[in-house]
Amino acid sequence: MTVLDAILAVGGLGQFASGNRARIVRVEKGQQTTIHVKLANLVNSGDVSENVPLKPGDVLVVPQSIF
Numbered sequence: 001m002t003v004l005d006a007i008l009a010v011g012g013l014g015q016f017a018s019g020n021r022a023r024i025v026r027v028e029k030g031q032q033t034t035i036h037v038k039l040a041n042l043v044n045s046g047d048v049s050e051n052v053p054l055k056p057g058d059v060l061v062v063p064q065s066i067f
Contacts, residue, residue, distance in 0.1 A: 001053070002051045002053050003037055003039065003042070003051060003054060004042060005054075006054060006060055016065050018040075018062070018063045018064060019038070019039035019040030019042075019043060020038040020039065021062075021063050022036075022039040022060065022062045025058070025059040025061060026058050039062065
């Protein structure tokens with residue numbers, strides 16, 4: 001599964017989602033890492049370089065935009 005698969009599974013980015021500030025939180029070998037992902041570029045512009053594969057246990061965080 002990739003981040004695009006996950007976003008499509010939940011119905012896309014919401015109206016107030018800040019897609020270009022999204023991140024994946026991943027724990028490997030006891031160390032937490034953060035991978036920044038520009039989801040708005042992926043979904044709206046088709047930038048497939050942002051389509052990162054997800055691993056079991058990953059948490060995809062999409063913050064709310066500031067009004």
